[in-house]
Amino acid sequence: EDQVTQSPEALRLQEGESSSLNCSYTVSGLRGLFWYRQDPGKGPEFLFTLYSAGEEKEKERLKATLTKKESFLHITAPKPEDSATYLCAVQYNIQGGSEKLVFGKGTKLTVNP
Amino acid sequence: NAGVTQTPKFQVLKTGQSMTLQCAQDMNHEYMSWYRQDPGMGLRLIHYSVGAGITDQGEVPNGYNVSRSTTEDFPLRLLSAAPSQTSVYFCASRRGGTNYGYTFGSGTRLTVV
Numbered sequence: 501e502d503q504v505t506q507s508p509e510a511l512r513l514q515e516g517e518s519s520s521l522n523c524s525y526t527v528s529g530l531r532g533l534f535w536y537r538q539d540p541g542k543g544p545e546f547l548f549t550l551y552s553a554g555e556e557k558e559k560e561r562l563k564a565t566l567t568k569k570e571s572f573l574h575i576t577a578p579k580p581e582d583s584a585t586y587l588c589a590v591q592y593n594i595q596g597g598s599e600k601l602v603f604g605k606g607t608k609l610t611v612n613p
Numbered sequence: 614n615a616g617v618t619q620t621p622k623f624q625v626l627k628t629g630q631s632m633t634l635q636c637a638q639d640m641n642h643e644y645m646s647w648y649r650q651d652p653g654m655g656l657r658l659i660h661y662s663v664g665a666g667i668t669d670q671g672e673v674p675n676g677y678n679v680s681r682s683t684t685e686d687f688p689l690r691l692l693s694a695a696p697s698q699t700s701v702y703f704c705a706s707r708r709g710g711t712n713y714g715y716t717f718g719s720g721t722r723l724t725v726v
């Protein structure tokens with residue numbers, strides 16, 4: 501069973517059409533939830549870290565929120581340059597160490613002009 | 614700042630060959646990790662390190678070795694390459710403490726024939 505599930509798998513938006521991406525997780529003892537952006541052929545680029553339910557962070561047109569079971573990445577008035585795959589990852593308490601991040605499979609966002 | 618540098622960018626190996634993927638960071642980060650990314654599977658943790666001389670296994674460690682003799686370098690060794698190790702490999706690092714995400718390298722695309 502996947503511990504981190506992202507939906508939808510793919511999303512097509514028109515420029516200016518706001519929407520949200522979802523990341524749900526089933527782990528307990530969450531230490532942090534991370535959002536990354538990945539462009540084709542490149543490594544993931546760090547966007548946000550969220551630590552506790554109710555926390556929100558913003559960067560340009562992106563806003564990330566966190567509840568006890570899921571996180572949302574809201575994209576307001578997106579532009580074509582926001583097209584990318586958005587990855588969610590959770591870090592949680594497990595036996596043997598705390599530096600293990602579990603990634604979701606990502607949401608591929610395409611913004612058409 | 615160079616950030617996280619991975620070499621080579623592309624590599625083709627024959628089954629049974631061994632090789633080392635290089636990773637170096639110039640940010641004095643304590644934590645370093647190796648991930649592989651496969652279509653439909655997301656990023657999966659291979660090995661990680663919380664400091665020089667300290668390494669541990671991730672989710673998919675079989676067939677790979679790591680060592681961390683310096684803070685800057687974290688090489689990944691493939692002992693006897695298999696077609697199942699065909700993947701894109703990412704190295705990542707972060708500073709200690711909370712609220713810091715990982716910085717990823719640009720990846721090594723490995724094909725085992």
